[in-house]
Amino acid sequence: MRSTDLEGWAEDFSYDYYRRLLETLRTTFELRTLSEYRSDRSPDDRVAFVRHDVDVCLERAVEMAELEYELGVRSTYMVLPDTPLYDLEEERDLLHLIHEFGHEIALHCDLSGVGPDEPVGDDGLTPSERRRIDGAKRCLEELGIDPVDSVSFHRPSERVLEGPRTIDGMVNAYNPELLSAYVSDSSGRWREGDPLESIVANASADRLQVLTHPVWWGETHEPPLERFAAVADRFDASDPRTYEELVSIYAPYGERIDADRVLA
Numbered sequence: 001m002r003s004t005d006l007e008g009w010a011e012d013f014s015y016d017y018y019r020r021l022l023e024t025l026r027t028t029f030e031l032r033t034l035s036e037y038r039s040d041r042s043p044d045d046r047v048a049f050v051r052h053d054v055d056v057c058l059e060r061a062v063e064m065a066e067l068e069y070e071l072g073v074r075s076t077y078m079v080l081p082d083t084p085l086y087d088l089e090e091e092r093d094l095l096h097l098i099h100e101f102g103h104e105i106a107l108h109c110d111l112s113g114v115g116p117d118e119p120v121g122d123d124g125l126t127p128s129e130r131r132r133i134d135g136a137k138r139c140l141e142e143l144g145i146d147p148v149d150s151v152s153f154h155r156p157s158e159r160v161l162e163g164p165r166t167i168d169g170m171v172n173a174y175n176p177e178l179l180s181a182y183v184s185d186s187s188g189r190w191r192e193g194d195p196l197e198s199i200v201a202n203a204s205a206d207r208l209q210v211l212t213h214p215v216w217w218g219e220t221h222e223p224p225l226e227r228f229a230a231v232a233d234r235f236d237a238s239d240p241r242t243y244e245e246l247v248s249i250y251a252p253y254g255e256r257i258d259a260d261r262v263l264a
Helices: 015-028 058-070 092-100 127-142 195-201 224-232 240-249 251-263
Strands: 030-032 047-054 076-079 104-110 150-154 170-172 182-184 207-212
Touching: 015 030, 015 047, 015 058, 015 195, 015 207, 047 058, 047 150, 058 076, 058 092, 076 150, 092 104, 104 127, 182 195, 195 207, 224 251, 240 251
Parallel strands: 030 047, 047 076, 047 207, 076 104, 104 150, 150 170, 182 207
Antiparallel strands: none
């Protein structure tokens, strides 16, 4: 994916705009964590689930969690137990701080490269993928995050997007019921357009999932590449695993690194 291939709305990633987004949500929806999702609720209940996939930086997640706490909002923070970009064991204090703000800590699990040639079960997962999920869940529990009640997938495959309502006892953020009305800032772009307009357009939905990635947000607006680079430049991109992870999250950053290497 080249930077020119990215489409969508990216005009304001400031915390002030995020506050407006939450207030707009609250005019129509009751805000809940993913673990509070119930498939048997009344269709007259309009519920929004605010979810954050923490792909890059726990410090940015803490900033967003504190902002939400000040507004009386509880949301779900999905964290990766195995990533070259942060270490949950070393940064467990940040993880527990998010939890102390009243938010749900949940599992963000990377299934890439796991059991691609194995048979797929009724839940859409292979045996190796189920073992990966179970192991990642136990990693979070060992850090004092118990229970772990929700899961989302890092770079999900099409197969995973058709998954069941729950996986290993956890609410699956990618089950079809939670994707029927869905807006996301993936790759630093709201593909559905201005999210405030998208929320209004979905006002008749009985459930709406809003996904953000804390790495894109800050006190003032910055374009996605500059915002991402402000965090990513701290890492050693000469390490192959780190480079691959950064580029997989935001391909334009890889273009910039590669261009700098050529010029050097």
